[in-house]
Amino acid sequence: MAAAHPDERLGFLLSLRGELTGARIRAALGVVGLHPRNAMTLMHLAPGATSQRELATTMAVDPSQLVAILNELESSGLCERRRDPADRRRHIVEITPAGQEALERMDEAVKEAERELFGNLTEAERTLLRNLLDRVVVDPTTHECGE
DSSP states (O other): OOOOOOOOOHHHHHHHHHHHHHHHHHHHHHTTTTHHHHHHHHEEEEEEEEHHHHHHHHHTOOHHHHHHHHHHHHHHHHHHEEEEEEEEEEEEEEEEEHHHHHHHHHHHHHHHHHHHTTSSOOHHHHHHHHHHHHOOOGGGGGOTOOO
């Protein structure tokens, strides 16, 4: 029995399209000098300040990995950490005005990339794709988002 053509294997097809999509999104993020993991962190910080522990849980990343991400963002002036006055063991993380500006520029670049990537899909098809991808089983402990 002959092996299936790669286009017939959903995993291979999704992997290839994922790599191509990832490359296009990384190029868009490069416009503002952000790595995917840094951009994702800023997106999670956009709604408002949060604790460092809650951010790690929300992003499904190891707290030590989050520290490295936050160190990069903080040294670039895009976020800041401070001790919670109510609990000195807890750190509060917040996006800065410079981080908000970078996020807005990044959002425009990513929107353009998504128009290129998904321009042939109707809104209904994009919704269906999003819903189907939400159902793909991925163990977040076995990979790093955006790297």
